[in-house]
Amino acid sequence: MLDAASARQEDLRVLDHRREIVPDWFQRERMVGYVCYVDKFSHTLAGLERHLDYLNELKVTYLHLMPLLQPRPAPNDGGYAVVDFRAVDSRLGSMDDLEHLAGELRARGISLCIDLVVNHTAAEHIWARKALAGEVEYQSFYFTFPDRSLPDAYERTLLDVFPSFAPGSFSWVPDLQAWVWTTFNDYQWDLNYGNPNVFLAMLETMLFLANRGIEVMRLDAVPFIWKRLGTDCQNQPEAHLLLQAFRALVRVVAPAVAFKAEAIVPHHQLVQYLGKGERERTECDLAYHNQLMVQLWSGLAARDAALMTHALMAMPSPPQQTSWVTYVRCHDDIGWAVSDLDAAAAGFNGFRHRRFLNDFYAGRFPGSFARGALFQENFATGDARISGTAASLCGLEQALEVGDALLIDQAIRRLVLLYSVVFSYGGVPLIYMGDEVALRNEHSYEKDPALADDNRWMHRPFMDWDAAARRSDLNSVEGRVFSEFCRLVEARQRVPALQAAGSVTPLWTDNGRIFAYVRAHPRAGQFLGLANFGDGPESCDARILAEARLSDPQLALSSDGRLDVRDGRIHMPPLGCLWLVDR
Numbered sequence: 001m002l003d004a005a006s007a008r009q010e011d012l013r014v015l016d017h018r019r020e021i022v023p024d025w026f027q028r029e030r031m032v033g034y035v036c037y038v039d040k041f042s043h044t045l046a047g048l049e050r051h052l053d054y055l056n057e058l059k060v061t062y063l064h065l066m067p068l069l070q071p072r073p074a075p076n077d078g079g080y081a082v083v084d085f086r087a088v089d090s091r092l093g094s095m096d097d098l099e100h101l102a103g104e105l106r107a108r109g110i111s112l113c114i115d116l117v118v119n120h121t122a123a124e125h126i127w128a129r130k131a132l133a134g135e136v137e138y139q140s141f142y143f144t145f146p147d148r149s150l151p152d153a154y155e156r157t158l159l160d161v162f163p164s165f166a167p168g169s170f171s172w173v174p175d176l177q178a179w180v181w182t183t184f185n186d187y188q189w190d191l192n193y194g195n196p197n198v199f200l201a202m203l204e205t206m207l208f209l210a211n212r213g214i215e216v217m218r219l220d221a222v223p224f225i226w227k228r229l230g231t232d233c234q235n236q237p238e239a240h241l242l243l244q245a246f247r248a249l250v251r252v253v254a255p256a257v258a259f260k261a262e263a264i265v266p267h268h269q270l271v272q273y274l275g276k277g278e279r280e281r282t283e284c285d286l287a288y289h290n291q292l293m294v295q296l297w298s299g300l301a302a303r304d305a306a307l308m309t310h311a312l313m314a315m316p317s318p319p320q321q322t323s324w325v326t327y328v329r330c331h332d333d334i335g336w337a338v339s340d341l342d343a344a345a346a347g348f349n350g351f352r353h354r355r356f357l358n359d360f361y362a363g364r365f366p367g368s369f370a371r372g373a374l375f376q377e378n379f380a381t382g383d384a385r386i387s388g389t390a391a392s393l394c395g396l397e398q399a400l401e402v403g404d405a406l407l408i409d410q411a412i413r414r415l416v417l418l419y420s421v422v423f424s425y426g427g428v429p430l431i432y433m434g435d436e437v438a439l440r441n442e443h444s445y446e447k448d449p450a451l452a453d454d455n456r457w458m459h460r461p462f463m464d465w466d467a468a469a470r471r472s473d474l475n476s477v478e479g480r481v482f483s484e485f486c487r488l489v490e491a492r493q494r495v496p497a498l499q500a501a502g503s504v505t506p507l508w509t510d511n512g513r514i515f516a517y518v519r520a521h522p523r524a525g526q527f528l529g530l531a532n533f534g535d536g537p538e539s540c541d542a543r544i545l546a547e548a549r550l551s552d553p554q555l556a557l558s559s560d561g562r563l564d565v566r567d568g569r570i571h572m573p574p575l576g577c578l579w580l581v582d583r
């Protein structure tokens with residue numbers, strides 16, 4: 001820590017000072033995130049610098065570059081099998097290039113986020129290579145077992161992450177003559193945080209990256225970092241203690257750095273990664289609101305907001321000094337985190353609803369507009385997840401194929417509706433690369449043997465810069481979508497009540513197709529959001545304005561540019577959104 005502190009550059013020290021004065025910087029309503037793969041967006045880090053004006057058009061203030069630290073050769077789990085935490089993937093550039101990019105972003109007011117895999121390394125990492133060479137010190141960096149006794153005991157309660165192509169959590173390594181713990185793939189070795197040297201090595205890595213200008217570290221696979229026999233080895237108390245220690249020590253050296261937890265877990269466990277428990281602790285600053293994402297897609301398919309309202313009402317609020325990261329899509333598949341309890345409370349059968357969602361978004365359900373694909377289908381249990389870009393899942397791919405102007409309009413409305421909730425529900429909203437110009441599914445991955453077995457690459461397309469060049473043409477699909485995204489961004493940045501420190505509460509309406517949510521901020525006042533998940537015009541009782549404590553409502557955003565209140569009801573267009581604030 002002393003070495004890292006003394007090596008921290010002056011401009012980063014200035015940033016540290018600013019963040020200590022304004023600790024809620026990542027909670028501000030001006031925060032807008034963008035997520036991309038460097039190679040897909042711009043080929044290289046140097047190339048990305050040439051597109052910073054594009055990000056400025058979207059008023060981006062937070063840029064998450066998907067895994068870019070040096071991975072093993074393919075297969076590498078999409079870059080999450082890292083061989084060197086201190087080097088950038090050589091195909092993208094160098095660590096010097098990353099540091100230079102971070103400086104350019106900082107000058108534009110954009111915070112750089114990158115992935116740091118804390119649960120495991122690639123089997124080719126220097127620590128693993130030393131273990132293979134017989135160095136006992138590094139063999140204890142990992143979990144190794146001479147026979148199947150303990151692995152079999154653990155696996156009685158473990159869950160497979162990739163049951164189709166990587167079943168089991170242990171792999172036989174002949175050169176070690178041992179079974180190694182490999183939660184994800186046989187080439188990803190789980191780290192043993194029971195060894196204090198592992199903690200120190202990872203802390204040193206974090207400080208190194210902080211001094212390169214990284215402002216947000218997305219900590220990958222954090223629920224898995226502590227193992228306990230007889231459990232699923234996720235979300236153990238020690239995992240939280242480790243995160244609290246990491247954050248405390250990094251903050252001493254680099255107060256500007258924030259932690260983001262990649263924890264796709266049930267909602268009562270998710271808030272624990274933000275430090276909420278029996279008593280609040282300082283842990284991660286940000287966490288993905290997976291439940292909001294799932295419920296948005298559920299509501300869109302069912303044309304019903306009841307399950308969404310119930311499930312989100314049950315979500316605990318995060319600690320006031322933390323924030324959700326809200327999103328429509330990410331690089332991963334969509335897993336249907338719909339509990340049987342929540343489904344039953346909303347009048348659904350959980351199993352049948354999850355099956356419906358898979359059939360609907362895979363295009364197998366009659367009348368479906370979606371063009372997705374099943375990922376990791378388990379024929380024994382009926383479980384599966386969904387791949388596909390947001391635009392294709394919203395029906396745009398199908399609509400363009402048949403050339404139906406009405407269907408194209410509906411698909412665009414669906415996409416904008418989802419993002420309208422993400423931009424106003426509270427937290428840091430993320431735009432997944434290409435959604436702003438409605439990129440559809442990409443199938444070129446099928447010709448690459450290293451990628452062909454993983455259909456998640458269909459929603460990881462290359463940025464279509466020809467399509468992006470049409471963003472100013474309001475007669476094009478790209479222009480229509482891009483202008484709507486810009487409108488959402490601008491509206492968000494005009495509404496102080498969307499500062500993430502406020503609270504959010506879903507409200508029931510008298511119309512099951514309309515989702516309502518109110519945000520309350522102690523200084524910025526009240527905000528009411530309404531989203532119509534129906535394909536046709538819908539209305540709800542206008543008394544919801546009083547319930548949201550809006551005494552003199554003013555329009556902040558509307559799909560059709562107006563607030564239509566007639567006969568005691570608020571009228572909304574098909575697939576429309578409405579943002580209201582106090583005058």
